[in-house]
Every structure is written in structure tokens, then in C-alpha cells.
Amino acid sequence: MSLRGNKITAAQKGFLHPLGFNRRRFVYIFFFVCSLYFCFSSFTETNPYFVITVKDLEFTNPLGFPQPVYDFKNNKVTPEGFVLGRKLFYDPILSKDSSVSCAFCHQRIAAFAHIDHTLSHGINGSIGNRNVPPLQNLIWQQTFMWDGGINHLELQPLAPITNGREMAESLKGVLAKLQNNKAYEADFKSAFNDTLITSEKLLKALAQFTGMMISSNSKYDRYVKGEEDFSLHELNGLQLFRSHCINCHKEPLFTDNTFRNIGLKPDTALRDSGRIKITGIADDYMKFKVPGLRNVEMTYPYMHDGRFRTLQQVLAHYANGKFFTNYDKSIEKNIGLTAQEQADIIAFLKTLTDQQFLHDRRFADPNFR
Secondary structure: OOOEOOEOOHHHHOOEOOOOOEHHHHHHHHHHHHHHHHHHHHHHHOOOOOOOOOHHHOOOOOOOOOOOOOOHHHOOOOHHHHHHHHHHHOOHHHOOOOOOOHHHHOEHHHOOEOOOOOOOEOHHHOEOOOOOOOOOOHHHOOOEOOOOOEOOHHHOOHHHHHOOOOOOOOHHHHHHHHHOOHHHHHHHHHHHOOOOOOHHHHHHHHHHHHHOOOOOOOHHHHHHOOOOOOOHHHHHHHHHHHHHOOOOOOOOOOOOOOEEOOOOOOOOOOOOOEOHHHHOOHHHOOEEEOOOOOOHHHOOOEOOOOOEOOHHHHHHHHHHOOOOOOOOHHHHHHOOOOHHHHHHHHHHHHHHOOHHHHOOHHHOOOOOO
16 A cells, blocks of 8 residues: 555545555455355365265175165165265254254264264263164164164164154154255255155165165275285184184174173163063063174274273173173183284274275265365
């Protein structure tokens, strides 16, 4: 700015703020920032990192995997349906006060488990009574939740949505919010060729997204295919695993989808008795679903109540033989595992980490652009 003594020209007066702020410079900066914003917004809308194509959703049953339990023939996966499911998964609109989304507890980097908390948590800081299970290879599961209380993939979201300690919402409430949202009206029309938003479409869209969460490219998978070698510790761990753990954690999914009592002493605060709440059968007391072990290195804490923070603690539980009453006798074969044997088993378990799955762009939160 050119000053002539203490005088300011008329042209300069129009652009000088009373506090000395140059308005012309502000206008230039404002329009520059706006241009960047709109350019960036346009870029992210077509960013290939988030765009889903038909090719991205091609499904081939992984080598050695059984046939899926869930049949996509009755819910054909499309880019529009998948993207809608992804949007719903990351949107807190599904909770009563719009503060908690599915992704709030199911974190992508943890194979969609929750490494931040021992137990699930929800609106108003509420704490649940069970550890958050990972979401992976769901289409091969006959039942869901730690007690098997849900028996269909499309129905699974209803449990957290209606749980008073998690999302605390009703299905009617969710639908009302979605039906009053113009953006979702367009999204549902794109996915299902109909603007009518129903519970069936909502649950099918979520199933398209979560059902495609398939982990099948770990070091273990490449070893089985002859594409990669194991270290000596990993080989020893595999042999030990097949001798001591395979009864419950069957390859290649590393679960037999049954419910077992593994001798855990009940938590007197949580008072969770397990599957007996579902079946009413006395023998199901303290039985919980056998979890799959893929990406287990990343899905801590462990057990239905998250009592173990590390794999070392899990192995120690089996090795020390201090089991609570009426446990599954098959776990006795683990009593006396040496420290080295436990370390080798853990070395093998780490080969089940699937980096491709953990960083799969298809499952990334599109809100973080």
C-alpha cells in the first residue's frame, strides 16, 4: 500500500479495514480458498480410491474355503448397493442421537473389531457387556454374536441398532430419519430402483457391504498356495497349532462355528452366562462362539469380555490348566505348553494377518477425504 504522509487515497480507503486489514487481499484469498474447496470437492467425488465398480465386487470363493452360507443370489451385490451399505455403516444416523455409527466400534484397521475398549460402548458413554467381535468372512457364518442370538447376516445389524447400550434406536426410528433425508432417498433409488426406503432394503445394503469383507490373502494363504515360505518358528507354530488348537479353530476359516466353554471364570460384574440365555439349556452355561482367528494379531482384546489384552495371555490361559468348571475337555491338550511352544504358536498366528484386507480401499470411510 502506498501512503502519502498520513493520507490514504480514495481507492485505498475502500479496501482498508478500520483495524488495518486489507480487504482487497482478503477478497483475493477468499476466492482462492473457495476455488480450492470446489476443485477438491469435485476431485473427491470421483476419487478412484472411493469409487466402486462392478469389477471391484467380483466374487470368487477363495481356494480351500467351503461354500458360503449366505447366498448373494438373493441379494445381488451392485456398486450402488455396496456404496449405500458403506455409507450406512459409517453414518451415525443409525443411532438414536446420531452420535454412534457401526464403524464407531468396528474399526477397519482392526479387521473391524475394536482395539480401543474392552467392551462395546454407545450413546451417552454407555458401556456394553461384551467385547466387539471382528467383521470378516461373515458369509461363512451360520450364527452371529457371541451367543449366536442372530442366525442371518441381514438381521445382524438389528442387535446393535436396538441395543440400549449401543445405538439405542428402533428400526422404525431409523427408517423415519432415512425417509426424511433427500440424499438417502436418491441413494436408495440408485441401489434398488425405488425411492421407497424399507427395512429390507436397509438390511440388504448393509449385508452387501459387510458380506464383501473377505480376508483370504494372508501369509498363511500364500504359504498354502506355495507362494511364500514360513520361517522355522512359523512352521513349528503351524504344527503345534494343528496338534493343539485345530479341534475348535479349523482351517481355513479358523473356527468351527460352534459354542464352547473354555474354562473362563465368570466375571462377577458382567454376570454373562453365554449361550444359555439363548437356548435355555443348562449345558450351554458359559459357552460362547468360537471366534475365527484370521487377523487375530489385530483384533485384541480377546475373549467375549475382552479380559485378555495379548496373545501371550490367551496362550497362558490354556497352558496353565486353571479352568473353571464344566469346561470343554478338548482344551486340556494345551496344558503344559512351554514358553517356546507358545511363542511359536503366536508366530504362526501372526501369519494370519491379511494386510490387503486391513487396507482394502473398498472398506474405507468415504467421509475422510
